[in-house]
Amino acid sequence: MTLGGLDTTIVPAGVTVRLSAFWHHDGMHTRGRQSVTAGGDIGVAVTGDHNQLLLAPAVRSAYWEQVHRIAPLELVDRADELSDLADFCTADSGPAYTWWRAGAWAGKTALMAWFALHPPPGVRIVPFFVTARLGAQNDATAYVDVVLEQLAEIAGEGLPAYLTQSTRDAHLLRLYGEATRACAARGERLVLLVDGLDEDRGVTTRSGTHSIAGLLPARTEAGMRVMVAGRLNPPLPVDVPDDHPLRDPGIVRLLRQSPHAQAIRAEAEKELKQLIEDGGLEYDLLALVTAAGGGLTAEDLAELTRAVPYRVRDVLRTRAGRTFAVRVDDVYLLGHEELQAQAEDMLSAAELSRYRQKLYAWADEWAARGWPDGTPHYLLRGYFRMLWADGDLDRMLRCALDEARHDRMLLLTGGDVAAVNEVRATEELLAERETASLLDALRLAVHRDRLGDRNAGLPEALPATWAAMGGASRALALARSLPDAYRRGMELASIAEELLDRGDDHGQALEVCAEAEDCAARCDERTLGDVVRLRVSLTLLKAGQYERAAGLARDAVGSGEASRLYAAAVAACMADGRREQAEQLVRDAPDEACGGRALAAVVSALVEDGLLEEAERVARTAPRPVRCRSLVVAAVARARSGDRRRADALMEQAKRLTRTGGRRIDVVQALVLSGDMVRAQVVGEAINVRVMRDKAREIVALRLVRDGDHDRAEARLVSLSEEGFAAVSRNLAEALARQGEFDRAEELARGIPEDEQRVDAVCQIVGCMAEAGSQDRAAEVARSLNGAEAQARALVQLAAGLSRAGRSPAAEKLLLEIESSTRVPSAPLAAQKLSQAAVALCEAGAGETARRLVDGIEDLFPPTRMTALTAEAAALRHAVTALACVREVERAQSLLARHAPPEETAELRVALIRRCAAVGEVESARRLVRASALPDRGDSPERIAFVRGLTDGGRWSPALAEARGLSDLNSEYRELSRIAWGLYKAGQHDRARAVINEVLQRTRRLWTFNDANDIFLLKTLSAVGRRDAVMELTVRSRVMARYRSRRPQNQKVNHEAQLMVALGDFDAAVAHTELLSDPHERARIQEEITTALADAGTLDRAEHLAQSIGVPSSAARACVHVALVTTDAGQARRMTTVALRAGGWAPALPGLLKLAPEAVPLVVETAEAMRAACLPGHQVATAARTSAPSAS
Structure with a gap:
């Protein structure tokens, strides 16, 4: 059945492009991947004599490799025990702990390792085996390392880059609960398994440390279970509390000795x-x-x-x-x-x-x-x-910095996960050695970044194509090596879908979905995380996991696609005969949009099942936003049944709701869904609002494509908006290519104005050509695309087509050559790091060296204008800043003019103005402000940026003059508050007080207030001791917060936390951050608190908080700030080392250059090597020429 009549939803700019990779404008799945057959695991065929590495099942945590080593190849005579363990893990009630005991050589470890690798469905095992046989895994430190990694993966959290023993233990105890709740939300149960508890050597060998037993959770939640195995009658360590479950004799089970x-x-x-x-x-x-x-x-x-x-x-x-x-x-x-x-x-x-x-x-x-x-x-x-x-450490450094060794590991495994783990382990040990070289820390960070960067250029769909060809192990290794969480999550979700399409291990597909879901929480932006959640939701629907799919859509509420997918889950439940489950989802809908669309899906399902009376009843009671659509669906069903009178009555009710274009779009969508194309077209043309009328035409044309009426769809192209033209042309071109009409398809695709949609269409055409036997032509079309990235994407589809045509060896060879030619640093990513390094060098007084780094940086950007919310757009922002720092303002302007996304041009220009004013290019900044001035615009963002740039650069007199010249009182108040705070931080306390008094006079004249204004003013008032004004302003700020009580809860908590920071109440501020559900928002506030603590001289606490921040980029910035503020060389070194580990080498440079100016040559060498390694434009085209198999 149709999934709920899913309609077109406009999503934020930039996100639509990403969603288009898997979601049609009319709700259809666009990629339409076909089943691909190939014998065995393709990865095995390409790894020389050492291919057995690719035969291991795909697992997430590196620790699982050790579990495989411990487990026996065969478990003899343990069926009863395995059944008992499964019952314990899946029971709805009973004790949360079980402790299996036996003497030495009873077979405990063999049993536990086997069970860990073969758990019952719905059980998520987190194992730890206390052993000295495999890398000294026999104390609490090893336990925390291993279990933290696994729990963080399950909870979807990033671990702070550096944790002390106490903070590690605290994170562990917190993550027990977070991971358990994450499992419960996915319909799973978390089971912690610890074998060999009595063999914990850390209890006696390390003073002041916990035992492993003492770190096991005293209280469990959400159904968590704990399984422990060990010797008979072991004494418990003294750090295990008296009321701990381990002291309950009722949990003990005796394991019979294995005669074997x-x-x-x-x-x-x-x-x-x-x-x-x-x-x-x-x-x-x-x-x-x-x-x-x-x-x-x-x-x-x-x-x-x-x-x-x-x-x-x-x-x-x-x-x-x-x-x-x-x-x-x-x-x-x-x-x-x-x-x-x-x-x-x-x-x-x-x-x-x-x-x-x-x-x-x-x-x-x-x-x-x-x-x-x-x-x-x-x-x-x-x-x-x-x-x-x-x-x-010395030999670890040699291994971790050996590029040739890591290249060999890449060839064997298909990814760089193991190599990155080696670097991180070495960084961790290096951080513990107070006398270790900071240059070694920099080399490790550079090499770790290089390992990640060389995978960033792998083209979209490459891992999933390996999976479609049977190479799941290689596909997973490639996806896991991608440094960006957004791309990693999207590729993993695609791999899971391919596993389902091939009929491979259903359980593995769900595990890969869970891994992709984890990536969503690690994305740099919430918006991108939601896109990943929705992509995973689609795959889960295909796997029959309806509640879990709906749960992900619920988590992404606020995204334009969330309600659409929530409705799809409800529709899938109805189609599968699970009506009670569908109705429960409708009742549990997180907001009106999800609930309304879900109810509309129920109406559609009832109609398709012939339950017209019930469908009509539900339609009439539906919430107003979806009632119109539901009534139309019911009306069309009545008309088809011959009951014209009831049909007309229902349609009349629907018409009464169509007072706006938006409502009429609902009618068009419902008519299209019901197949009444003539009436849909009539209703659409009658819409007065042009945007809505264009959307109606697009919906009708897309349905024509879907129904195979290609001529009529093409004839309607001239009537569409630019956006509709691109969407319909793309879908029509792909449909024609699937029918073998390549000339017509290619002509349509070439005429698509939007770059991303044009490339997508051409890629699909290339795949169809290859499948039809036109490989040479497919390669020629792939080469005709502009840019190496687009060519690589097309070649991946060429390989997929070859595989579908039964030419798997040729497909494998092409994919390997694509990997080889694209496994180089991404040029925009290199531009971003070069820019960050240049800014740091400028601020350290090495301006000429900085200029050298940005020489020719323009060549690292693609020839076309960029799309918003992409890596290229982020790199452009950094490049513009760097060029301003070296006073190359004209080059910065030229870069903006050629490449800036239209929707981000103004924002980037504002950033350029602010940086120019800050570095002393005041006249250039003024010219930019004047050039952007518009009539009746008042205090433009460009003028505000100019004032702030003067403030950033400590140019107090011109900043004050410009601020006082602002026409809007709110703007004047805001900028004077910032200047006052800057003066105070610069040590000009008397002048700060004078500006503060001026600001307080301004506040009497304001009718509206801005939270940010109050925060900066409060900081200064608190610093200069004006308690009276502090109290008055605090009350006013809280009143305004209550006035905005309809804001999301996160925003309210955020405001209160910022208020506490401004007042210097850091305990309260930290407590408020724990109430923030969004990890990125929490990290941002923690960064602010860290900065405030460091500025206030509370450096030890600032260090502690910086180390606990879970988002790496925020942690790195916080650590760099502490390193720059502190006068303690040891502390500065620690913080710089953490910053290198958390954010990479480029963001950590300000702190590093302060401590180790001798690092400059290494920085320059790294930057030049990165620039040289960037992908030459001809490489992918060369791969196409040499790899595309001849038709003969």
């Missing part, structure tokens, strides 16, 4: 002693596996021991078959935690160090060879974990 495990134990302990006593090859193998922490293959051990591989395998399989255990990828580790501990004790620290030296030398040999094809997997995975467990 016991038999292995006796033999293994006997073999271990024999191996050490006998010496020789057996001894070497034992020492190497023990020192390495597992992960070596038989071939690796043969190379290390210079032994014959056959003999090594024979020893591992027979003479020591009980001591060693084999895991996935044929890697070996000691068979039990007890054996690891015994072997370490029996071999001694000195002997283990001697064998680690062998591993170091082995790694050095492969590094000297440039990590070629054939590099042992251990050196690319387990080796670094061993270094991390040993705290070997």
Whole structure:
């Protein structure tokens, strides 16, 4: 059935373009991806001799790789226990904790690891295995690291870049609840699984730290469960409270001994002693596996021991078959935690160090060879974990900064996630070493950015195309390597859809949807996060997850598409026979728009089911905004049934509601939905409002395309608005291409005026051409597009078409070449970082060096005008600022004129004026203000920006003169307040008081007030000790806040928090931030509080708060501010290191250059390398020429 008569909704500028990638103007799914067949996992075919890395199931947290290593290949005779564990996890009631106990070698870990990898449906496991066999995972610090990462992923939160032990513990305890609630919202249950609780070595080896048991939640919520496994009758650590569930004997379950495990134990302990006593090859193998922490293959051990591989395998399989255990990828580790501990004790620290030296030398040999094809997997995975467990910072740095090694890892896995994790682990250890080099921290940040940047240029739909061809592992690796959360989430949602289309693992598809949903919370802007939520919602509808899809639409309320998708969920429920669920969703609708459209979907469903009486009753009682549409749907149904009288009566009721163009659009949409095209056209042409009439024509034309009436649709193009022309032409071109009418399709596509829609249409045509066997022509059309990015997108569709035509090898080859040619830094992203670096250098007094960095920056932007809310537009803002800083004002103006999105031109010009005035280009700023002046505009944004720029630059007298010359009292009041605060911060307290008195006089003449005005004035009044005025202004500000009581709750809390900051009541301000539901809004206020604390000299508290900010960009700015304000060199170093980790190298430069001016050459070297690495315009075209297979 049709999903609820979904109609056209106008969404914010810029977002429409993104939504158009998956959503039709008339509610149709535009991409129309077709099923693609290819045998096996395509990723395996392209990784040389080491393709087994791509065979592992796709999982999110890197820790799951270790779980796979721990788990047995087969679990013997544990069906009853697995059933009991599943019952505990899914029970509606009962205790939240269970503690399975048994002696050593009972098979506890094997059972728990197997269950973690095979949970019941709807259960989300967060595992931690206390073990020394794999990287010293045996204390509370390791527990917090591993579990924090997993909980943050589930909750959709970013972790602060640097956390002290106390703040880590606090974040962990908070995230238990956040992750549990996130799971519950998705219809899942969170289960925390901890195995080996009694083996926690941190309790006795580290003073002042928690035990793992002490960090387990004392209270659970939203159905959370905790599963613990360990030895018989272990003493609980002293930091476990008396009322903790772990002290309840009722939760204990005894695990029966596994006869299989016991038999292995006796033999293994006997073999271990024999191996050490006998010496020789057996001894070497034992020492190497023990020192390495597992992960070596038989071939690796043969190379290390210079032994014959056959003999090594024979020893591992027979003479020591009980001591060693084999895991996935044929890697070996000691068979039990007890054996690891015994072997370490029996071999001694000195002997283990001697064998680690062998591993170091082995790694050095492969590094000297440039990590070629054939590099042992251990050196690319387990080796670094061993270094991390040993705290070997020097060797970790070598690995983490080795580009060739990370390139090899990329070829093996298809992504850079593992490489980025290595860099982050090294950054973390470096931050703990007070004497570590800041230049090393900068090098790590630069390399981490480089790893992310080289994936930013991967074209849209590349990961999903791999998934459609059967390469899910490679697809996921590519998507997870994308640095931008928005793109990552969109690609993951597309991959999940492809998994569903192929009939692959349904559970994996839902897991990927959850991962995409997590990305929505990490987007830089709420608007982009909502687009991701809506994209995931579409995929969930296809998966039959109606309530979860509706929940995401509910979360995105405020976005133009939210109510449309909410209605789609209701319609899907009705189509699936779940009427009660649909009606419940209608009752639970978050706002009138969602509820109304949902009810309209119910009416449509009832009509299609032939329940006309009920449909009519529901239509008559529908809320007014959707009643008209519902009545029309019911009227058309009555007419088709032959009941003309009832039909006319219903239509008459609908007409009475059509007093505005908006209501008549509802009628048009309903008639189109019902298939009554003649009447829809008549009603549409009768609309008086031009915009609405144009929209009606567009709706009718799109339906004609959908119905296959292409000639009539094309004939209507001349009557459409520019927006409608683009939408209909695009859909018509794609429909014609699917029918093989390529000439006509291409001509239509070339005539689309809007760049994004034109490129989308051409890309789809290219795919259809390739599928039809016209590969050479498809490649020629792809090359004809302007810009490397557009060409790459078209080539991806060419590959998809080849695959659909049964030419999978050619498709795979083309996709790999596209990857290779586009895996370079994004030019606009490079421009943004170069600009940020130039600004920092200018502010540090290195103006000439800054000028060098922006030399030729214009060449890094695409030749066409940009679209708003894109990476290119963000980069343009930074470039304009940088050019103003180096006093290249004409170049900045020229850049704006050529590239600025029309809707952002004015805003960018305002930013340019402000920066020019701040850096001393006062006359240039004045000229820009005069050039933008319009009659009757009053105090224009450009003039306000000029005043603020003078204030930013400390040019107090001209700033005061300009502010006093403003015609609007509110504007004058606002700018004088800012100047007063600036004077106070600059130490000119008497002058600040004078301006304050002047401002207070102005306030008596105002009828309206602005919150921001009050905040700046309050800051200054509080600073100069005017308590009387502070109290009066505070009362007035709160009165105005109540007057605006209809504002969203977040805005009210935001205002109160800002008020508390201005008054210096930082405790209250921090408390208010916890009430903010939007993480970006919360981070922004926390940044303001941090800045205020630092300016007030409360630097330790400012440091603590900066480290707890969850949005990386806000955390970086806050840390940089503290680093610049503090006189404590150690604190400045800590804050700069955190900023490097949180926001990347460019935003952290102000703090870094203050502490380490010797970093300038490295900055310049980095900037020039980035510029040189940007994608040349001919590379993708070259890929098309060399890769497109001939038709012959």
